[in-house]
Amino acid sequence: MTPPAVEAIDFFYLSMPRIEDIGDGSQDMLLVRVRAGDHTGWGECEASPLPTIAGLVCPMSHSACKPVAASVLGQRLADPADIARISRDVRANSLDLLQAAHVLSGIEIALWDLLGRRSEVPVHTLLGYPRAYPKTAYASALFGDTPAETEAKAAKVRADGFRAAKFGWGPYGRGDVAADAEQVRAARAGLGPDLHLLVDAGTVWGEDVEAATARLPALEECDVTWLEEPFETGALRAYAELARRCRGVRLAGGEGAHHPHLAQHLVDYGGIGFVQIDTGRIGGIGPAREVAAYAVEAGVTFVNHTFTSPLALSASLQPYAGLAEHVLCEFPVEASPLARAATTTPMVPDADGQVCLPDAPGLGLEVSPDALRPYLRDVEITVDGTTLYRTPDLTT
Template sequence: MIARIATVEAIPLRYPLPDGGYGSSRGLVPARETTLVRLETGDGAVGWGESFGPPAAVVPLVRESAALLVGTTLDAPVPFVAERLQAHYHRGNGLHASALSGVETAMWDALGRTLGVSVATLLGGRARDEVTAYASTGYVTRDRDLGLFRDMLDRHVGDLSGAKIKCGLGVREDRERAAVAREVLGPDRALMVDLNGNCTVDQARAVIRRLADLDIAWLEEPLPPDDVDGLKKLDGSPIPLATGEALHTRAPFRRLITERLVDFVQPDVAKVGGLAEARAVAELARAWNVRFSPHVWGGAVALAATLQLLGAVPDYPHTGHVPEPLWIELDRADNGLREQLLTEPFVPKGGRLAVPEGPGLGVDVDEDAVRALRVDA
């Protein structure tokens, strides 16, 4: 008989950043923040999850859902999460979905550890043992100096097969940054450009025209997430379009996919409602032959969960030969929430990250590091 859930704890974490921090066209962040969820069963199995968003707002929402779980039987979390997302005052919006994401992931982790299988297996079966990583780098900093931008790329990309840079700062500066990145990467590595939704349709069109000759793998979030109709006006873009990191639940992905408004969909496991919601988006994308590349820009637990998700996503429509890899985003900036939280941090080898084979998420959280990083201790 599967154990009952004994405790569910929300743990706010903060890692301050030096030199004014870094960020995107939306602004700089002075610290990396996240909320971990620690779930323990009566049998002593511990599952971990991660919720994206400001901990001051997310923690109470995690506690609200946690109160309903204590004392219940540990099982696959889909029915519980569906009920919470559909509750009359939740409706799956915003930080409610982010909070549930951490709770849901912790449930999968604990269930996998209880049954002795990986989360990828629970999500439908392991389709791969490793995933190709691209460097998430080229962040906006206070100086916005192109020489320092180049140095950042030189330090962070290493032997990875591609890199994503931050733009959305205006056509001229976006062109300069993308041209430098293409020079650093050379002709054979993928270059992704992220505007973080900082453009109107006409501005996005102008950026697309100026970057079209640089062989951009995708242009991410060309418009704010609520401007779905605006994406129709970018139809025919010579650069593939990607979006989805700021969307919650599978529902808003329906139009993006069925109307073929973008080429890549990018749910974030720590925001969208958890692993099952992200997997549902992957299946929608597969049904309409749209590419899937989840966003991940949090801590090590979110990265582990995303690896398990990608470990269960089959190649499509390909069989023996896959023209381009299934990508995982690997944040390369200073981030103690990524580097300090696991007893064995993720390190790419040959440009790839292994999908952990152990039970649950397949990683061990360093609880001493959790205590050192938590902000309410």
């Protein structure tokens, strides 16, 4: 019997009718469907949709700058080793196509989903985890425009049953030190003393270690578990210097990593205590699993990064599902109607604020084409009159 091969890769660009100029990454979505044999798998790229679609289908530039589809279509897909091989081929054949890691991520996730469905086991089982531990969901929210607004948001998070919350972006880091301290105190006041409080600076200080250091006293005073992304992903010296100045709070980063190396550098040279991985950017579930294993070795805690749909959330939890001591998980509480429409099966925290991966095969969720259709964008890319891409049919 011929082993199954990847027969189709379909990308779907979906978005809210109106995109706001705010830090809410769930306003659009690049959904991926792959087919092999009689099976279908779904994934999602956490990426700008149009350049990512172009990276799938673009003409070859040279031997190390090929479209991602060229290294995936027609490839054997019988077991997880095939996914690893396909990923290596994409990295090598699209070495000079910068967007390739984002293109690959959604495809790789969909390949795992497909393999899990075919084998009738969850993806985390294929990754070698005997069981999936519940994770403590942290409500991921934007800071309010005022401390009062932040405190109200925090109080609601607590009332909703969450055991942890992260506040980020908005005005934080853009005003003075005192204003930022008020925001953090407001968040702590709203949460009460017993919940985890996390703060996300969204790279606002560039490489300015002193600006970040000035915020540490308020963070320590409010028992903040981590300070996330004080600097850009690559500012390793700044990370290392700030890490040396922290007492209780630890640094978190890594969401921008589009290769396991970049996350490992934050661990090895940046002194972070939490490594945050977005499976929709780093190349998918396999590379994220690799970082999780590296984190265990290094005594660093792995956390997912996700801000979009239940599909992306499930994909982001698989890589560390079996690590009992890595307990926190990002949970987007302000996801758009689009993100909430993506799957018929929701993923929500239980009464104790814990999120459990579904037991169903693959990613364990059913995509809802009918609910998504109103958000579908109609894209066409032509070169010299030849159509390289046209939005495929979502329902067939």
